[in-house]
Amino acid sequence: MMKDVYNHIVETIGNTPLVRLNKITKDFPCEVYAKVEYFNPGNSIKDRIALQLIEDAEKSGRLKPGDTIVECTSGNTGMGLALVAIAKGYKCVFTLADKMSREKVDILRAMGAEVHVCPTDVEPDDPRSYYSVAARIAKERNGWNPDQYNNLSNRQAHYLSTGPEIWRQTEGRITHYIASTGTGGTLVGTGMYLKEQNPEVQIIGIDPAGSILKHWFDTHEVKPELARVYAVEGMGEDFIPDNYDRNFIDHMETIDDKESLLMCRRLAKEEGLFCGSSAGAAVQGLVQLKNRFKPTDVVVVILHDHGSRYIGKIYNDDWMKEKGFL
Ligand SMILES: Cc1ncc(COP(=O)(O)O)c(C=O)c1O
Structure with missing residues (x-):
């Protein structure tokens, strides 16, 4: 029997590595691991x-x-x-x-x-x-619209795969789960599974300034008029998708574009992790929350996608200067 052989590329989805962060988190009291989702065949979660x-x-x-x-x-x-x-x-x-x-x-x-x-x-x-x-x-065209925003198969995918993988990889030691959030699938689906294993696990969403998600979470108000354009991609919303459920979220942290994009560059240079903007945002949020953690904590942060899709932006000095980020 041949080993580690697949019948089709889609069989390689999931089972991504959990990699310790070392330099960016050197002042942290606890262990921090990144779930590196660009190992998926389409380079994202x-x-x-x-x-x-x-x-x-x-x-x-x-x-x-x-x-x-x-x-x-x-x-x-x-x-x-x-x-x-x-x-x-x-x-x-x-x-x-x-x-x-x-x-x-x-x-x-x-x-x-x-x-x-x-x-x-x-x-x-x-x-x-x-x-x-x-x-x-x-x-x-009588086509099928999967509607990732409101179709609950989205969060179910994370309930069935991302959550169990993290639980297994940390041997149930995870205390904090941090993810940039857009449709809510990654945050809430994984959060549902982790809280089912241990209700004490803290589920933390990272939201860009200009999105309305944090305001909704903190106040219960949906205010589309608060929305404005921001540079980080794939995260934040100007409405509340059905995949959200407040019962599985403990905190939402706001991040800014500039710090998030500069954090992407640090992730590449200091950790060897070449990621997209929402990963920089998640790690920026993690750094902002440093004082919450204690020595026994085990923190997992999601890195949603690969940097190759952002070469003309985050990793291009001219674009970064033009936008005022460098
Ligand atoms: C790069 C990137 N980061 C973060 C997210 C947010 O994940 P979710 O939609 O599961 O909340 C997405 C979703 O489109 C994404 O493409």
């Missing part, structure tokens, strides 16, 4: 939800061979869906906001998907928004 969304839709009969999948995505979910679609024979159409990296659009096209780039600075219900364009195309 979103491969996990792509598989769950598609397989749940197949089970329910909503998705049949040859169907078209239509989704609005910041790129990573699209990459995961494209990978799984190749394995299972579906067509993919994606809509993205125009603030997203050029690389993300090119990568999706390379994976055989049709991509529509839509304006960032319009309301979600504006017909030009990437939400509205995805809904319109899904209707026109």
Whole structure:
């Protein structure tokens, strides 16, 4: 029997490594580990939800061979869906906001998907928004819209895979779980599993200034008028997706663009971890929270995706200077 051999690339989704942070956390009293999600075949955590969304839709009969999948995505979910679609024979159409990296659009096209780039600075219900364009195309082509925001298969993927992996890898010692949050799947799905094992585990979401999630969590108010554009990608929202459940969140921490992007550069140079902006944001949030931790704590922070998708931005001095981040 051959060992560690797979029948298809999608079988390699999940079981990512947990890697200790050393330099950035050298003043911390406790151990801190990063769950390095760019080890997934699509280079992001979103491969996990792509598989769950598609397989749940197949089970329910909503998705049949040859169907078209239509989704609005910041790129990573699209990459995961494209990978799984190749394995299972579906067509993919994606809509993205125009603030997203050029690389993300090119990568999706390379994976055989049709991509529509839509304006960032319009309301979600504006017909030009990437939400509205995805809904319109899904209707026109009788396509299936996985709706990662409100489809609970999203958080279920993390309940079934990310959570158990972290619990097993830390041998149940985890005390704090930290993740940048957008649809809420990574934060809440993993949080549900971890709190089921030990209700004391603290579930901490990282939210960019300009998103309305922290305000909602702290005050119970949904205030879309507070939303403004920010530079970190894939996280923060201007509405509250159904994947959120306040019962599984203990704290939301706000981070700023500049510190988060500079933290990405530190992660690369000091830890050898070449990541996207939401990973820099998560680690920036972790550093802001340093005083909460005690020596017996075991902290796990999610690094959602790989830096290769941000070479023209975070890792480009001209772009960083032009935006005032350097
Ligand atoms: C790079 C990146 N970071 C963070 C997130 C947020 O994860 P979630 O949507 O599970 O809350 C996403 C989701 O699109 C992402 O693509």
